[in-house]
Amino acid sequence: MVRRAEPLTPSYVPRFKSRLHDERVAAWLGIWLGVAFTSAFVTGLISHFMQQPPGWLMWPSRPVNLYRVTQGLHVIGGLATIPLLLAKMWTVYPRLFQWPPVRSVGHAVERALIFVLVGAALFQVVTGLLNISYWYAFPFFFTSAHYWTAYILVGALVIHVVNKWPKVHRTVMKHPEDGLNRRGFLLGVAAASGTVAVTMVGEAFSPLAKVALLAPRRPGVGPQGVPVNRSAYAAGVSLAAANDPAWRLQVTGRVQRELSFSLEELQALPSHSARLPIACVEGWSAGATWQGIRLRDLLHMAGVAEDARVRLISMEVRGIFRTSWVSSRHWHDPLTLLALSVNGETLDLDHGFPCRLIAPNRPGVHQTKWVRQVIVV
Known part of the structure; x- marks a missing residue:
């Protein structure tokens, strides 16, 4: 029963x-x-x-x-x-x-x-x-x-x-x-x-x-084959500002010598590439091949302490992530770049033209785009 x-x-x-x-x-x-x-x-x-x-x-x-x-x-x-x-x-x-x-x-x-x-x-x-x-x-x-x-x-x-x-x-x-x-x-x-x-x-x-029918972002969909979470428009960065001939990447702070580079001068420095993902807090991620200058090479040119922390400042005019910190472990890593191009093409404005950070094992919100200043502390 x-x-x-x-x-x-x-x-x-x-x-x-x-x-x-x-x-x-x-x-x-x-x-x-x-x-x-x-x-x-x-x-x-x-x-x-x-x-x-x-x-x-x-x-x-x-x-x-x-x-x-x-x-x-x-x-x-x-x-x-x-x-x-x-x-x-x-x-x-x-x-x-x-x-x-x-x-x-x-x-x-x-x-x-x-x-x-x-x-x-x-x-x-x-x-x-x-x-x-x-x-x-x-x-x-x-x-x-x-x-x-x-x-x-x-x-x-x-x-x-x-x-x-x-x-x-x-x-x-x-x-x-x-x-x-x-x-x-x-x-x-x-x-x-x-x-x-x-x-x-x-x-x-x-x-x-x-x-991936329910995904808000899909790999391969976006400018240059990489999704974008925060556009230049949303960040308040205009194409005119990014293309301004007066733009300089400055390396300042606790350095032996301050540096300042135009885009052409950055492009003339030794270039390296790295295959790294953009991984965002919303769960989506996409891999890409980035080309640019190793951050550690730039900091060594400026003469910094080996245990220094670095703060990156963006051209963004609004947003809580317009600055980010890079630990000594990350800037020492040869895969950490100030990227100038992605997948063989000059960075799209939405990807951070003229210059952006890309580093391994790092949340996307801290892969700072539109970088204009590197401050050593």
Whole structure:
């Protein structure tokens, strides 16, 4: 005789009779979500501290594609959690209708923590989705809000796992009875998450670019075959300003000798090339071959200390990333260039003409475009 699955609590109203609302389905979805949120949290911390490193932390310049991989995993994996989160919420939503809504002080605290967990998860997913779509419909700074809410989410998740683990372990380990519907439901949710991942991963993995239907940027689509996240127009850099004969690249600060180069003088210096990706916080990335002057060669010409930090100033007239810092590890790397061309062509204005930074294992927001000044500190 096959027994029907027990409901989540005996106090649910009769209309919630589907076995898909039972503890076993909720437990498996919870495990998957726990893995997904942990991955997103770890890769999110990497992204945050690469963009805003504390003074004691210097990220390595190798491997070249580290940020490309971790940020792609963060965004693509985060989007793949949407079907999991929706399925989990649908599975457990009958709990909202249990009566009485609060049975004790401990039960009230538990429900409040679940409210925090669900609210933080929805906030992260929704704001993250809006961010990669470049639709900032909220009045707060996305980066800070996303970062601090991640701690709230993980804290609530840890408490929830500790509280529910005995029940989850017991439920998952027991032999399922009449589990065909459950198995089909879970496979369907997994397929939905997989579909989201496949239709996004092409934004970071070029061989799948043709199926990247949900990606905001695709490799190969953009000026000179490289996508653009922030155009010259958005940055307030005009073609006339970039082509101004009076433009000079200046190297100043704590140097033995200050340097100043016109574009023609830069082009006359020894040129090097590097195959490096542009990897952005929205998860997309694209590789290209860049040509220009090694930053370390320029700094050695100026005479700088080996442990010096370098600040690059852009021609941008607005934007929070019009300056960026380059650590000694990065400027010592021979792949770090002040690029003058990409894929064999002079830089397009949207790619940072007349001069831009390109360095390995570095977020795209710090690959400063339209560079006009290098300050050694």
